[in-house]
Amino acid sequence: MSLKFGSAPNAETAIARYRRHARAYDASARRTMPLRRRVISLLELRPGETVLDVGCGTGLSIPILRQAVGPGGRVVGVDVSPEMLAVARERGRREGWGNVALIEGSMDHAPLPRLDAVLFNYTHDVLRSARALGNIFSAARPGARVAVAGMKRLPWWLAPLNVYVLLKARPYLTTFEGLGRPWSLLERHVPRLRIETVHLGTGFIAQGVYVGDGARP
Numbered sequence: 258m259s260l261k262f263g264s265a266p267n268a269e270t271a272i273a274r275y276r277r278h279a280r281a282y283d284a285s286a287r288r289t290m291p292l293r294r295r296v297i298s299l300l301e302l303r304p305g306e307t308v309l310d311v312g313c314g315t316g317l318s319i320p321i322l323r324q325a326v327g328p329g330g331r332v333v334g335v336d337v338s339p340e341m342l343a344v345a346r347e348r349g350r351r352e353g354w355g356n357v358a359l360i361e362g363s364m365d366h367a368p369l370p371r372l373d374a375v376l377f378n379y380t381h382d383v384l385r386s387a388r389a390l391g392n393i394f395s396a397a398r399p400g401a402r403v404a405v406a407g408m409k410r411l412p413w414w415l416a417p418l419n420v421y422v423l424l425k426a427r428p429y430l431t432t433f434e435g436l437g438r439p440w441s442l443l444e445r446h447v448p449r450l451r452i453e454t455v456h457l458g459t460g461f462i463a464q465g466v467y468v469g470d471g472a473r474p
Contacts, residue, residue: 266382268337268363270431275314278429279340282315290317292406292455292462293378297321299404299464302330306373309393310334311364312380316345319357322376328356335360335367364389369396375467377405377443381430384439394446399469403447406462409454410436446470 278285286293297318302308302325310318313334322332334357336342342361349357360367365388375393383389384407410433435441440463444450447465454461 266386267431271337271382275338276340279344286317293318296404296406296462300374300402302326302374305329307331307370308374309372311377311383312336313345314341316348318378332357335364337363365392372397372401374402379407381407381439384443385432385435387442390442390446394467397467401467403467404464407439409439409461411458
């Protein structure tokens with residue numbers, strides 16, 4: 258299936274793509290681990306808290322999150338890819354993840370506990386789904402911290418470089434919609450997002466606090 262700028266995220270396409278990437282994903286993601294650690298640090302996690310790892314993939318963020326929330330805290334990882342989650346579960350068995358819940362399914366309707374913090378690490382499809390964001394923030398406590406890392410498209414006058422961006426992004430997302438400002442839907446829930454561009458403008462990190470827009474009692 259080809260990607261279109263105006264198309265919606267497609268779960269079936271994501272599952273098919275990550276089926277091919279799952280076993281080699283950790284090696285390809287190694288170069289981004291410093292950025293991953295930096296973004297997680299923006300959550301300022303405290304012992305005993307519950308944090309959601311959106312699109313947790315093979316679980317690369319989970320050991321860092323577990324260390325931050327301690328044995329009394331909880332890490333919830335959700336991913337639509339069975340193959341990616343299988344790798345995460347293998348890692349969990351090896352490392353003895355006693356306070357981690359891994360949920361297979363769409364972020365649109367995954368069952369979630371009350372959340373103190375939310376991590377979006379290269380999850381463009383979820384960021385472009387109003388339904389997924391609504392589900393996440395219906396579970397988030399007002400004041401929950403949010404941290405994001407992802408790819409972004411360069412301004413139109415740098416079009417030749419955007420070819421590189423799109424080629425790099427294509428294996429990991431199912432729509433180019435919103436790639437100019439991937440965080441725009443998130444701002445409905447986190448209106449004071451602080452955005453910083455990275456990787457010469459081809460990526461970004463963001464942090465903010467959920468203000469509480471209909472969180473469940």
